[in-house]
Amino acid sequence: MSEKRHILSIQVDNEPGVLSRIVGLFSGRGYNIESLNVAATNEPDISRITMVTTADTAIMEQIKKQLHKLINVVTVHDLTESDYVQRELALIKIHTKADNRSELINIVDIFRYKIVDVGTDHVTIQATATEEKLKAFIELVTPMGIKEIVRTGSIALYRGS
Known part of the structure:
Protein backbone atom coordinates (compact mmCIF):
# COMPACT_ATOMS: atom_id res chain seq x y z
CA MET A 1 0.00 0.00 0.00
CA SER A 2 1.19 3.50 -0.72
CA GLU A 3 1.40 6.27 1.81
CA LYS A 4 -1.05 9.13 1.59
CA ARG A 5 -1.38 12.48 3.31
CA HIS A 6 -4.16 12.53 5.94
CA ILE A 7 -5.80 15.44 7.74
CA LEU A 8 -7.12 14.36 11.14
CA SER A 9 -9.63 16.41 13.09
CA ILE A 10 -9.53 15.34 16.72
CA GLN A 11 -11.84 16.75 19.38
CA VAL A 12 -10.45 16.41 22.89
CA ASP A 13 -11.19 17.54 26.42
CA ASN A 14 -9.67 20.98 26.93
CA GLU A 15 -7.36 19.90 29.75
CA PRO A 16 -3.63 20.06 30.47
CA GLY A 17 -1.59 17.11 29.17
CA VAL A 18 -3.99 15.93 26.44
CA LEU A 19 -1.85 17.19 23.56
CA SER A 20 1.24 15.71 25.18
CA ARG A 21 -0.38 12.25 25.30
CA ILE A 22 -1.41 12.46 21.64
CA VAL A 23 2.02 13.60 20.49
CA GLY A 24 3.54 10.88 22.67
CA LEU A 25 1.40 8.28 20.92
CA PHE A 26 2.79 9.44 17.56
CA SER A 27 6.43 9.72 18.59
CA GLY A 28 6.37 6.46 20.55
CA ARG A 29 5.33 4.56 17.44
CA GLY A 30 7.53 6.44 15.00
CA TYR A 31 4.71 8.29 13.21
CA ASN A 32 5.56 11.73 11.88
CA ILE A 33 3.37 14.79 12.46
CA GLU A 34 3.73 17.15 9.50
CA SER A 35 1.56 19.90 10.94
CA LEU A 36 -0.30 20.45 14.19
CA ASN A 37 -2.83 23.05 15.34
CA VAL A 38 -4.76 23.17 18.58
CA ALA A 39 -7.39 25.64 19.80
CA ALA A 40 -10.53 25.76 21.90
CA THR A 41 -13.81 25.31 20.04
CA ASN A 42 -17.18 27.01 20.50
CA GLU A 43 -17.57 24.64 23.47
CA PRO A 44 -15.09 25.90 26.12
CA ASP A 45 -14.39 22.41 27.52
CA ILE A 46 -13.52 20.97 24.07
CA SER A 47 -10.47 21.68 21.90
CA ARG A 48 -9.91 20.70 18.28
CA ILE A 49 -6.58 19.33 17.14
CA THR A 50 -5.97 19.43 13.41
CA MET A 51 -3.09 17.17 12.52
CA VAL A 52 -1.50 16.30 9.19
CA THR A 53 0.40 13.04 8.83
CA THR A 54 1.37 10.61 6.08
CA ALA A 55 0.57 6.91 6.34
CA ASP A 56 -0.83 4.00 4.37
CA THR A 57 -4.42 2.90 4.97
CA ALA A 58 -3.59 0.13 7.47
CA ILE A 59 -1.35 2.38 9.58
CA MET A 60 -3.94 5.18 9.50
CA GLU A 61 -6.62 2.80 10.79
CA GLN A 62 -4.28 1.80 13.59
CA ILE A 63 -3.52 5.46 14.44
CA LYS A 64 -7.24 6.25 14.65
CA LYS A 65 -7.92 3.22 16.88
CA GLN A 66 -5.08 4.15 19.20
CA LEU A 67 -6.29 7.77 19.38
CA HIS A 68 -9.81 6.59 20.28
CA LYS A 69 -8.35 4.62 23.21
CA LEU A 70 -6.94 7.78 24.84
CA ILE A 71 -9.19 8.89 27.71
CA ASN A 72 -9.54 12.57 26.78
CA VAL A 73 -10.22 12.00 23.06
CA VAL A 74 -13.88 12.73 22.18
CA THR A 75 -13.88 12.14 18.41
CA VAL A 76 -11.40 11.37 15.63
CA HIS A 77 -12.21 12.14 12.00
CA ASP A 78 -10.00 11.57 8.96
CA LEU A 79 -11.12 14.35 6.62
CA THR A 80 -9.01 13.09 3.72
CA GLU A 81 -11.70 11.02 1.99
CA SER A 82 -14.43 13.61 2.63
CA ASP A 83 -15.44 16.97 1.25
CA TYR A 84 -13.68 19.51 3.46
CA VAL A 85 -12.40 23.08 3.59
CA GLN A 86 -8.71 23.48 4.45
Whole structure:
Protein backbone atom coordinates (compact mmCIF):
# COMPACT_ATOMS: atom_id res chain seq x y z
CA MET A 1 0.00 0.00 0.00
CA SER A 2 1.19 3.50 -0.72
CA GLU A 3 1.40 6.27 1.81
CA LYS A 4 -1.05 9.13 1.59
CA ARG A 5 -1.38 12.48 3.31
CA HIS A 6 -4.16 12.53 5.94
CA ILE A 7 -5.80 15.44 7.74
CA LEU A 8 -7.12 14.36 11.14
CA SER A 9 -9.63 16.41 13.09
CA ILE A 10 -9.53 15.34 16.72
CA GLN A 11 -11.84 16.75 19.38
CA VAL A 12 -10.45 16.41 22.89
CA ASP A 13 -11.19 17.54 26.42
CA ASN A 14 -9.67 20.98 26.93
CA GLU A 15 -7.36 19.90 29.75
CA PRO A 16 -3.63 20.06 30.47
CA GLY A 17 -1.59 17.11 29.17
CA VAL A 18 -3.99 15.93 26.44
CA LEU A 19 -1.85 17.19 23.56
CA SER A 20 1.24 15.71 25.18
CA ARG A 21 -0.38 12.25 25.30
CA ILE A 22 -1.41 12.46 21.64
CA VAL A 23 2.02 13.60 20.49
CA GLY A 24 3.54 10.88 22.67
CA LEU A 25 1.40 8.28 20.92
CA PHE A 26 2.79 9.44 17.56
CA SER A 27 6.43 9.72 18.59
CA GLY A 28 6.37 6.46 20.55
CA ARG A 29 5.33 4.56 17.44
CA GLY A 30 7.53 6.44 15.00
CA TYR A 31 4.71 8.29 13.21
CA ASN A 32 5.56 11.73 11.88
CA ILE A 33 3.37 14.79 12.46
CA GLU A 34 3.73 17.15 9.50
CA SER A 35 1.56 19.90 10.94
CA LEU A 36 -0.30 20.45 14.19
CA ASN A 37 -2.83 23.05 15.34
CA VAL A 38 -4.76 23.17 18.58
CA ALA A 39 -7.39 25.64 19.80
CA ALA A 40 -10.53 25.76 21.90
CA THR A 41 -13.81 25.31 20.04
CA ASN A 42 -17.18 27.01 20.50
CA GLU A 43 -17.57 24.64 23.47
CA PRO A 44 -15.09 25.90 26.12
CA ASP A 45 -14.39 22.41 27.52
CA ILE A 46 -13.52 20.97 24.07
CA SER A 47 -10.47 21.68 21.90
CA ARG A 48 -9.91 20.70 18.28
CA ILE A 49 -6.58 19.33 17.14
CA THR A 50 -5.97 19.43 13.41
CA MET A 51 -3.09 17.17 12.52
CA VAL A 52 -1.50 16.30 9.19
CA THR A 53 0.40 13.04 8.83
CA THR A 54 1.37 10.61 6.08
CA ALA A 55 0.57 6.91 6.34
CA ASP A 56 -0.83 4.00 4.37
CA THR A 57 -4.42 2.90 4.97
CA ALA A 58 -3.59 0.13 7.47
CA ILE A 59 -1.35 2.38 9.58
CA MET A 60 -3.94 5.18 9.50
CA GLU A 61 -6.62 2.80 10.79
CA GLN A 62 -4.28 1.80 13.59
CA ILE A 63 -3.52 5.46 14.44
CA LYS A 64 -7.24 6.25 14.65
CA LYS A 65 -7.92 3.22 16.88
CA GLN A 66 -5.08 4.15 19.20
CA LEU A 67 -6.29 7.77 19.38
CA HIS A 68 -9.81 6.59 20.28
CA LYS A 69 -8.35 4.62 23.21
CA LEU A 70 -6.94 7.78 24.84
CA ILE A 71 -9.19 8.89 27.71
CA ASN A 72 -9.54 12.57 26.78
CA VAL A 73 -10.22 12.00 23.06
CA VAL A 74 -13.88 12.73 22.18
CA THR A 75 -13.88 12.14 18.41
CA VAL A 76 -11.40 11.37 15.63
CA HIS A 77 -12.21 12.14 12.00
CA ASP A 78 -10.00 11.57 8.96
CA LEU A 79 -11.12 14.35 6.62
CA THR A 80 -9.01 13.09 3.72
CA GLU A 81 -11.70 11.02 1.99
CA SER A 82 -14.43 13.61 2.63
CA ASP A 83 -15.44 16.97 1.25
CA TYR A 84 -13.68 19.51 3.46
CA VAL A 85 -12.40 23.08 3.59
CA GLN A 86 -8.71 23.48 4.45
CA ARG A 87 -6.67 26.63 5.01
CA GLU A 88 -3.30 27.67 6.31
CA LEU A 89 -2.15 31.06 7.58
CA ALA A 90 1.33 32.38 6.89
CA LEU A 91 3.23 35.56 7.60
CA ILE A 92 5.96 36.05 5.00
CA LYS A 93 8.61 38.76 5.31
CA ILE A 94 10.07 39.56 1.90
CA HIS A 95 13.13 41.66 1.13
CA THR A 96 12.15 44.60 -1.06
CA LYS A 97 13.95 47.36 -2.90
CA ALA A 98 12.42 50.32 -4.66
CA ASP A 99 12.65 48.48 -8.00
CA ASN A 100 10.67 45.36 -6.95
CA ARG A 101 8.20 46.72 -4.38
CA SER A 102 5.46 47.53 -6.91
CA GLU A 103 5.85 44.08 -8.50
CA LEU A 104 5.42 42.47 -5.08
CA ILE A 105 2.34 44.59 -4.35
CA ASN A 106 0.81 43.44 -7.66
CA ILE A 107 1.51 39.78 -6.84
CA VAL A 108 -0.04 40.22 -3.37
CA ASP A 109 -3.15 41.75 -4.98
CA ILE A 110 -3.47 38.91 -7.50
CA PHE A 111 -3.36 36.32 -4.70
CA ARG A 112 -5.75 38.44 -2.58
CA TYR A 113 -3.35 38.46 0.33
CA LYS A 114 -2.71 41.39 2.65
CA ILE A 115 0.30 43.55 3.43
CA VAL A 116 0.46 43.85 7.23
CA ASP A 117 3.84 45.55 7.73
CA VAL A 118 6.14 47.69 5.62
CA GLY A 119 9.71 48.68 6.41
CA THR A 120 12.47 50.37 4.45
CA ASP A 121 13.83 47.03 3.24
CA HIS A 122 10.95 44.58 3.71
CA VAL A 123 7.24 43.93 3.35
CA THR A 124 5.36 41.42 5.51
CA ILE A 125 2.48 39.59 3.86
CA GLN A 126 -0.43 37.84 5.57
CA ALA A 127 -1.53 34.89 3.45
CA THR A 128 -4.53 32.67 4.11
CA ALA A 129 -4.91 29.93 1.53
CA THR A 130 -4.78 26.27 0.71
CA GLU A 131 -1.36 24.70 1.03
CA GLU A 132 -1.06 24.52 -2.77
CA LYS A 133 -1.86 28.22 -3.32
CA LEU A 134 0.51 29.22 -0.53
CA LYS A 135 3.26 27.11 -2.08
CA ALA A 136 2.69 28.78 -5.48
CA PHE A 137 2.97 32.23 -3.90
CA ILE A 138 6.17 31.34 -2.05
CA GLU A 139 7.75 29.97 -5.23
CA LEU A 140 6.82 33.18 -7.08
CA VAL A 141 8.34 35.54 -4.49
CA THR A 142 11.39 33.46 -3.55
CA PRO A 143 13.61 35.20 -6.14
CA MET A 144 12.87 38.52 -4.39
CA GLY A 145 14.42 37.18 -1.20
CA ILE A 146 12.33 35.75 1.61
CA LYS A 147 13.65 36.88 5.00
CA GLU A 148 11.30 34.85 7.21
CA ILE A 149 8.23 32.65 7.04
CA VAL A 150 5.99 31.52 9.87
CA ARG A 151 3.08 29.17 9.09
CA THR A 152 0.24 27.73 11.11
CA GLY A 153 -0.04 24.43 9.29
CA SER A 154 -3.39 23.15 8.11
CA ILE A 155 -6.74 23.70 9.75
CA ALA A 156 -9.80 22.02 8.26
CA LEU A 157 -13.53 21.38 8.68
CA TYR A 158 -16.06 19.21 6.88
CA ARG A 159 -18.09 21.06 4.27
CA GLY A 160 -21.81 21.48 4.91
CA SER A 161 -23.55 20.01 7.94
